[in-house]
Each structure stands twice: as structure tokens, then as C-alpha cells.
Amino acid sequence: MEFLTEHFDDFVNGFFRSLSIALWGAVGSLLLGTLLAVFRVSPIPVLQGFGAAYVTLVRNTPLTVLLFGMAFGVPGLGINASFYLFGVVTLILYTAAFVCEAIRSGIATVPIGQAEAARAIGLTFGQSLGLVILPQAMRSVVPPVGSVIIAMIKNSAVVGAAGVGSDLFSVYKRMTSALGYAPLPVLTAVAVAFLIMTLSTGALLALAERRMAVAR
Amino acid sequence: MTGSESNVASTGRRPLVELRDVDKHFGALHVLRSVDLTVGEGEVVVVIGPSGSGKSTLCRTINRLETIDSGRITLDGRELPAEGKELAKLRADVGMVFQSFNLFAHKTVRDNVTLGPVKARGKSAAEARKKADELLERVGVANQADKYPAQLSGGQQQRVAIARALAMEPKVMLFDEPTSALDPEMINEVLDVMISLAKSGMTMIVVTHEMGFARRAADRVVFMADGQILEDAEPEQFFTAPRHERSKDFLSKILTH
Ligand SMILES: Nc1ncnc2c1ncn2[C@@H]1O[C@H](COP(=O)(O)OP(=O)(O)OP(=O)(O)O)[C@@H](O)[C@H]1O
Ligand SMILES: [Mg+2]
Numbered sequence: 001m002e003f004l005t006e007h008f009d010d011f012v013n014g015f016f017r018s019l020s021i022a023l024w025g026a027v028g029s030l031l032l033g034t035l036l037a038v039f040r041v042s043p044i045p046v047l048q049g050f051g052a053a054y055v056t057l058v059r060n061t062p063l064t065v066l067l068f069g070m071a072f073g074v075p076g077l078g079i080n081a082s083f084y085l086f087g088v089v090t091l092i093l094y095t096a097a098f099v100c101e102a103i104r105s106g107i108a109t110v111p112i113g114q115a116e117a118a119r120a121i122g123l124t125f126g127q128s129l130g131l132v133i134l135p136q137a138m139r140s141v142v143p144p145v146g147s148v149i150i151a152m153i154k155n156s157a158v159v160g161a162a163g164v165g166s167d168l169f170s171v172y173k174r175m176t177s178a179l180g181y182a183p184l185p186v187l188t189a190v191a192v193a194f195l196i197m198t199l200s201t202g203a204l205l206a207l208a209e210r211r212m213a214v215a216r
Numbered sequence: 217m218t219g220s221e222s223n224v225a226s227t228g229r230r231p232l233v234e235l236r237d238v239d240k241h242f243g244a245l246h247v248l249r250s251v252d253l254t255v256g257e258g259e260v261v262v263v264i265g266p267s268g269s270g271k272s273t274l275c276r277t278i279n280r281l282e283t284i285d286s287g288r289i290t291l292d293g294r295e296l297p298a299e300g301k302e303l304a305k306l307r308a309d310v311g312m313v314f315q316s317f318n319l320f321a322h323k324t325v326r327d328n329v330t331l332g333p334v335k336a337r338g339k340s341a342a343e344a345r346k347k348a349d350e351l352l353e354r355v356g357v358a359n360q361a362d363k364y365p366a367q368l369s370g371g372q373q374q375r376v377a378i379a380r381a382l383a384m385e386p387k388v389m390l391f392d393e394p395t396s397a398l399d400p401e402m403i404n405e406v407l408d409v410m411i412s413l414a415k416s417g418m419t420m421i422v423v424t425h426e427m428g429f430a431r432r433a434a435d436r437v438v439f440m441a442d443g444q445i446l447e448d449a450e451p452e453q454f455f456t457a458p459r460h461e462r463s464k465d466f467l468s469k470i471l472t473h
Contacts, residue, residue, distance in 0.1 A: 043299070113314060113316055114318060114320065116314070116318060117312075117314065117318035117319070117377075118320070119281065119304075119307060120307055120310070120311075120312040120381075121332035121336060121381070121384055122304050122305060122308025122332060122336035122337075123304065123331075123335055124304045127335050131331065131335060132320055132322075135322050136320075136322050
């Protein structure tokens with residue numbers, strides 16, 4: 001376990017780097033995913049079509065393909081950004097498709113009469129959705145969206161493997177190849193670090209679920 | 217329908233809701249067939265008819281929860297807008313009470329009543345709250361204001377739903393079988409609220425099979441069958457001497473039960 005004591009700083013830095021990928025990924029994909037879900041249930045055909053096409057395309061493309069597509073395709077458009085930014089953006093674009101579908105399934109659990117009553121008192125589409133439908137959908141949305149976010153945290157390792165740099169996975173690569181430590185102990189440490197992230201996410205979700213159940 | 221025309225003319229009321237030659241299909245099903253109906257200001261019209269005759273659909277077209285294929289519907293002289301903000305504004309002027317109450321499950325009783333006035337009418341929270349408490353008092357559920365809908369009985373929920381609709385200060389109220397989901401002992405508490413509303417001069421269109429309500433509060437009874445208005449008469453006349461064969465048949469069925 002000497003790699004841990006000698007390179008503890010690297011590990012801590014790697015952990016926070018991975019954590020920041022996960023956090024930005026979560027925030028971004030929740031926002032974009034919600035927006036896509038709103039598109040899909042909106043009465044405007046163009047938005048519906050865009051939402052459906054986006055989900056079909058992105059959900060059925062492997063994350064690695066999307067990553068390489070971004071890494072090679074986007075600089076060709078004259079946009080230059082760090083690998084970190086590319087990684088995070090790709091993760092958001094990918095995860096949002098799953099968040100969208102999870103939210104949409106939650107919206108479907110809200111009885112149609114709720115939307116009709118909202119419209120009947122003169123709320124606009126946006127108000128009905130934001131004030132009546134989504135708050136009620138959230139209750140059933142927490143578990144599936146939670147699964148999506150946990151999957152995303154694990155996917156962030158794939159983004160790291162694609163070369164984000166200085167995240168946990170890069171630390172692993174440097175330790176085992178350049179510094180020559182045995183892979184298994186290092187891998188175990190990386191796994192524990194990821195477990196810390198996913199398990200605490202799980203705990204937060206359980207808390208959210210319990211609070212939603214009370215608030216009605 | 218000459219019936220409705222003549223009635224409105226005879227009572228001299230200002231027409232508030234007018235349907236002209238309205239047609240509506242659900243796929244191949246012709247649910248409204250050239251429906252003509254005029255409801256004057258302050259008038260209470262009861263709509264009755266067999267299941268599937270299009271009563272709910274008729275009600276729902278008036279605030280455009282259901283679109284129509286052809287014809288014209290006007291509210292207070294203005295044709296219903298197609299979509300968007302204008303339509304939302306129109307709906308705010310039309311109160312609707314559903315068979316299944318449809319109270320907002322995640323909001324307290326009071327918040328159910330203040331939501332529309334605050335968000336759709338732009339009233340201040342304090343003003344909306346004051347009005348809500350008055351209305352809850354009026355429908356007899358003031359002591360339930362901080363509870364959630366699921367904690368109330370069906371009759372209480374429906375009275376809250378009436379208060380929620382009234383909070384918008386609507387020009388007309390639509391009721392779609394407001395008592396048919398209720399246990400018998402709760403029907404009267406809702407009907408009493410509706411009767412006092414009718415007495416206060418509210419314009420009402422009520423789909424119901426409650427004869428008592430029709431006799432006590434209605435100015436007219438409209439009988440529908442197969443998407444058509446077959447008869448449009450005063451309650452006494454309709455119940456004692458229906459003109460149409462289908463009305464007679466229908467009345468004999470519901471009165472023997
Ligand atoms: N959204 C819909 N899609 C397809 N058909 C519908 C829809 N809503 C109603 N219908 C059909 O239209 C016809 C008229 O329905 P409507 O609900 O207006 O009748 P109703 O007179 O209110 O009946 P009830 O007394 O049972 O409430 C029925 O045959 C019904 O099955
Ligand atoms: Mg009906």
C-alpha cells in the first residue's frame with residue numbers, strides 16, 4: 001500500500017477531478033434532460049420531433065463512439081477546448097438522453113386530470129408543467145433518475161480513460177505503467193474512491209425520496 | 217335547435233355561451249352533431265342524456281379542453297382562441313368542475329384555491345389567500361384549508377374544487393357530473409353549494425342526472441342523445457311532459473330506479 005502513502009496527493013487530486021466531472025455531469029445532464037423531456041411532452045411538433053430524434057440517436061450510440069466523435073469532430077469546427085471540457089460535455093449530452101426518458105416516464109404517472117385541471121384554471125402550458133405536473137412527477141422520478149446518475153458517475157471513468165487527464169483513471173494509468181506499481185491494489189483504491197461517490201449519491205437519493213414521500 | 221333560441225329570446229337574457237353548428241368526431245365516431253346551444257347570462261342549464269351521448273365532450277369543448285371539427289363557439293361574444301396565452305386567458309374565465317375532482321394532489325386545499333388567481337390572474341398572495349379563505353368558508357370547508365386533498369372526503373374535495381373554480385371569478389361554470397363519483401350521503405352537501413351558487417346568479421352548465429337539482433335550480437334542461445340535442449325545455453315541462461320519444465324512454469329508465 002506504499003503507493004497510497006507516497007502518492008496520496010495524486011489520489012486526492014484525482015478524486016476531486018473525478019468528483020468535479022461527476023458533479024458537472026449531474027447538474028448538466030439533469031438540466032438538459034429536463035429540457036428534453038419538456039420538449040417531448042410539449043404541444044409543439046418541432047420540439048417533440050427534436051426531443052424524440054435526440055433521444056433515439058444519443059441513447060443508441062456507444063459512449064466511446066460519442067467521445068471520439070466529439071474529440072475528433074469538434075476541433076474540426078474550429079472550437080478548441082480542453083479534454084476535460086470535451087469529456088464533461090460529452091458525458092452531459094449522453095446522460096441527458098437517459099434523464100429525459102426517466103423524467104418522461106415520471107410525467108406519465110401523473111393522472112391526466114391534473115393537467116386538465118391546471119389548464120382549466122387558465123395556467124399556460126409552461127405553468128401547468130412547472131407548477132403541477134413536474135412537482136408530482138418528481139416523486140416517481142427520483143429512483144430511475146438516481147440510477148441514471150450513478151451510471152453516469154461510473155461512465156465518467158470511461159471519459160477519464162479517453163484521456164481527460166489527472167482524474168482517478170489517469171492516476172491509475174500513471175501509477176501502474178510509469179511508476180510500475182502492481183495493478184490490483186491501485187485498482188482497488190480507485191474502486192473504493194468511486195464507491196465513495198456512488199454510495200454517497202445513493203444515500204442522497206434515498207434522503208430525497210423520503211422527503212418527497214412526506215411532502216404531500 | 218329552435219328550442220334554445222326561443223327560450224333565450226323569451227327570457228331576454230344576454231347570450232354568454234353560444235354554440236353554432238358544432239361538429240366533433242373521435243376518429244370515425246361522430247360525437248357532436250350540428251349542436252346549437254345558447255346559454256344566457258345567469259342562466260342554469262342542465263344537460264342530461266344516456267351514457268356516451270356526448271355530454272362531457274360538449275362541456276369540454278366550451279373551454280377547449282376538446283377541439284371541434286367545425287362550427288363556432290363564442291364566450292361573451294368572442295370566439296374561442298386557438299392556442300397559447302389567449303386560450304389560457306379564456307379558460308381562466310370558464311370555471312370547470314370535474315367528476316373526479318382533480319384537485320392538485322401536491323398542494324394544500326388553500327394552495328389549490330390560490331394557485332390560479334396568483335399565477336394566471338397575477339393577484340398578490342395575500343389577496344388570493346383572503347379570497348380563498350372566504351370561498352372555503354362559503355363552501356363549508358374552511359377548517360380543512362391546511363390539509364392535502366387526499367385527507368378529505370369526496371364531498372369535501374368536490375366543494376374545494378368548486379371553490380378553486382370560483383376563485384378565478386369565472387363568467388360561467390361548467391360541471392361534468394360533479395356528484396356521480398360521490399357516496400350518496402355526500403351528494404347533497406355538494407348539490408347545496410351548487411344550488412346556492414345558482415341562486416346567486418352564476419351562469420352554469422351542469423351535466424347531471426340529479427333530478428332534484430334540475431327541478432330546484434335549473435332554468436332549462438337539455439336532453440342529448442347520439443351527439444344531438446333532442447330537446448331543450450323548462451325542467452317541469454321536460455320531466456312531466458317530455459316531447460321526444462328518446463327523452464320519454466330515458467326518463468322512464470332513470471325514474472324507475
Ligand atoms: N378522447 C376520446 N377518444 C375517443 N373517443 C372518445 C374520447 N372521449 C370520449 N369518447 C367517446 O365519445 C363518445 C361521447 O363521450 P362523452 O364522454 O362525451 O359521453 P357522455 O355523454 O359524457 O357519457 P357519460 O354519461 O358516460 O359520461 C363516447 O362514445 C366516448 O366513448
Ligand atoms: Mg361524461
